[in-house]
Amino acid sequence: MATNIPYIELANGVTIPQVGLGVFRMDDKEVANSVKWALESGYRHIDTASFYDNEEAVGKAIKDFGIDRKYLFITTKIWNNIRRYDETIEQFNRSLQKLNTDYLDLYLIHWPAAGFEENWRAMEDLYKQGKIKAIGVSNFKAHHIEQLMKSATIAPMVDQIETHPYLQENDLHKYLKEHHIVHESWSPLGGGVNKVIDDPVIKEIAQNHQKSPAQIILRWHIQRGEVIIPKSTHEKRIQENIQLFNYHFHLSSEEMNQIAQLDSNKRVGADPDDEKFLKDSTTYATQND
Numbered sequence: 001m002a003t004n005i006p007y008i009e010l011a012n013g014v015t016i017p018q019v020g021l022g023v024f025r026m027d028d029k030e031v032a033n034s035v036k037w038a039l040e041s042g043y044r045h046i047d048t049a050s051f052y053d054n055e056e057a058v059g060k061a062i063k064d065f066g067i068d069r070k071y072l073f074i075t076t077k078i079w080n081n082i083r084r085y086d087e088t089i090e091q092f093n094r095s096l097q098k099l100n101t102d103y104l105d106l107y108l109i110h111w112p113a114a115g116f117e118e119n120w121r122a123m124e125d126l127y128k129q130g131k132i133k134a135i136g137v138s139n140f141k142a143h144h145i146e147q148l149m150k151s152a153t154i155a156p157m158v159d160q161i162e163t164h165p166y167l168q169e170n171d172l173h174k175y176l177k178e179h180h181i182v183h184e185s186w187s188p189l190g191g192g193v194n195k196v197i198d199d200p201v202i203k204e205i206a207q208n209h210q211k212s213p214a215q216i217i218l219r220w221h222i223q224r225g226e227v228i229i230p231k232s233t234h235e236k237r238i239q240e241n242i243q244l245f246n247y248h249f250h251l252s253s254e255e256m257n258q259i260a261q262l263d264s265n266k267r268v269g270a271d272p273d274d275e276k277f278l279k280d281s282t283t284y285a286t287q288n289d
């Protein structure tokens with residue numbers, strides 16, 4: 001299936017496909033099917049994490065599909081329980097092995113749990129060795145980035161944060177833009193739990209464009225210049241979530257403004273300043289522990 005997904009340039013010149021497939025909460029069978037359908041539909045970008053416990057399944061699905069590695073953009077993340085320099089290198093190597101690859105396109109610190117500066121030091125070295133094409137953070141607010149930059153020699157190229165019409169993060173969006181950090185949106189559809197997809201404003205815009213509510217939300221992200229990683233285990237939805245770049249499909253400034261009015265600071269995930277979450281989550285076991 002032909003697609004024309006735009007690529008966004010990161011601060012170091014590496015380009016990232018603006019739409020990727022998120023694979024959180026997929027078991028191995030779902031990963032096998034969803035990654036296959038995604039690659040068939042024209043996706044070239046997959047977002048996983050060691051925490052999702054499915055890197056191996058992602059690696060296998062890619063291998064089974066038989067696509068040349070150089071056409072793919074693979075992201076994984078380092079979980080909160082690993083903060084030491086040497087452990088970061090070890091975890092990175094485990095992720096590479098599971099993903100069946102010898103480099104990563106993007107490696108992210110999953111959450112700003114205490115001690116992330118040591119992860120970053122290791123990631124900078126891996127980046128300088130050419131083992132990672134781009135390095136970034138996830139769930140970092142501006143003050144976390146400022147803290148990181150006290151010891152960093154390389155600035156993060158991406159910040160992957162929860163964003164959808166009910167949590168627009170406009171101040172952080174502006175900060176990231178000013179600092180040449182690409183805004184990547186997780187739970188771009190609201191994670192399927194906060195019902196942004198059923199919002200009457202979204203539904204009405206969808207009817208006017210003869211598109212689905214999901215496509216309206218995703219197109220809103222695209223026009224804000226974000227990278228998005230919607231997750232689905234259904235073939236039709238996986239296809240629908242990338243059919244956003246038809247010449248005639250453009251939200252007017254009035255429609256963008258209508259969606260802007262929906263911002264209500266409603267999170268589906270944890271607040272990155274929630275110390276209790278960050279502390280507790282450091283004890284979550286990954287498959288390697």
Ligand SMILES: NC(=O)C1=CN([C@@H]2O[C@H](COP(=O)(O)OP(=O)(O)OC[C@H]3O[C@@H](n4cnc5c(N)ncnc54)[C@H](OP(=O)(O)O)[C@@H]3O)[C@@H](O)[C@H]2O)C=CC1
Pocket residue numbers: 021022023024025047048110138139160161185186187188189190191192193197212214215229230231232233234237238240241269
């Ligand atoms: N860095 C971080 O801390 C985090 C990163 N992520 C990343 O972001 C990705 C996406 O976020 P996620 O939380 O999964 O949520 P999404 O916003 O992508 O929503 C996924 C939900 O929407 C449903 N859905 C998908 N497409 C459609 C459609 N076209 N129409 C109707 N419903 C649809 C899915 O159901 P179904 O599968 O049944 O189709 C699922 O219930 C994750 O998979 C992960 O890679 C997520 C959370 C945190």
Ligand SMILES: O=C1CO[C@H](CO)[C@@H](O)[C@@H]1O
Pocket residue numbers: 024049110269
């Ligand atoms: O990526 C993730 C998936 O969702 C989890 C919560 O349910 C998050 O903690 C994590 O960051």
